[in-house]
Amino acid sequence: MVDVATTSPELLTVRDLRKAFGAVVATNGVHIGVRAGEIHALIGPNGAGKSTLIAQICGEQRPDSGQILLDGRDVTHTPAFARARLGLGRSFQITELFAEYTAADNVLLSLLLKTGRAFQAWSNPRSDARLVEQAMVRLTQVGLAERANARVGDLAHGEKRQLELAVALAREPRVLLLDEPMAGMGPEESARMTDQLKAIKGQYGMLLVEHDMDAVFTLADRITVLVYGKTIFTGTPGQVREHPEVRAAYLGDGEC
Missing domain, CATH: 3.40.50.300 (P-loop containing nucleotide triphosphate hydrolases)
Incomplete structure (x- = not known):
């Protein structure tokens, strides 16, 4: 090794x-x-x-x-x-996520920030099949694919920590x-x-x-x-x- x-x-x-x-x-x-x-x-x-x-x-x-x-x-x-x-990516000691949005939405926003397209968030990134696919890759990576459409406020504490990792990974x-x-x-x-x-x-x-x-x-x-x-x-x-x-x-x- x-x-x-x-x-x-x-x-x-x-x-x-x-x-x-x-x-x-x-x-x-x-x-x-x-x-x-x-x-x-x-x-x-x-x-x-x-x-x-x-x-x-x-x-x-x-x-x-x-x-x-x-x-x-x-x-x-x-x-x-x-x-x-x-x-340089980071996860925080205290979870920092958008509680009213879904798990997938949080990852999508991170992807938009990475590409410099955050100002286009109003155009509904959920309609961008490529971005949605990338978000699902990150959610799958942390074991949250089945919770993609769950509101963050409804996730368990451990799931929020997993989501925060997916958000960080989305920035590559x-x-x-x-x-x-x-x-x-x-x-x-x-x-x-x-x-x-x-x-x-x-x-x-x-x-x-x-x-x-x-x-x-x-x-x-x-x-x-x-x-x-x-x-x-x-x-x-x-x-x-x-x-x-x-x-x-x-x-x-x-x-x-």
Whole structure:
């Protein structure tokens, strides 16, 4: 088996990223990279700086110092919308969907945004057979084909998380930032999402922020551990399990 963690080019590179809010240093010299085809998980206790790091990578917050490269291009000061156009996709910790529209409509809107045709949404994209077919491909990819015409407000929590993934995939990103995709899920829903991410693994570079350690150790090629804003270790799941500082800071004996 080819080890994507060592052989694939790096699509996302974060170098020495620092962000402070007054006396609180949220990210303190963070280094992390995501290679083509790999799932790189980011773990750490609450307050470790994970959300702040994701916000900086997406362009929602500007770092005080450091550098963010997307496919070799410096995007440190590039607006969030421009990073999306360059191939950076994201799912959110809190689901952000149009609740009054159907699952298919949400994916169609994402497709329109990708093509620059969002201003044509009034012309009823449902009549565009090619767009509808593309939307169904994405819904099928996440296991929601049978729920295409369901209103988002009527979907179960786990289905909404699946839909958000389909919306992100519709933009055809090169790198996916997955911010706690299992948040609020029960064991069966988490297992289903894990299987879906496993099914698309290798097609995208993915940075996975997640508290579900079963999912992390099942999916990740590499894991970076963030504590008090600092990356204390990066390695394979096996290396992370055995690292004494990681066990002491986050995992503990019960998680291994």
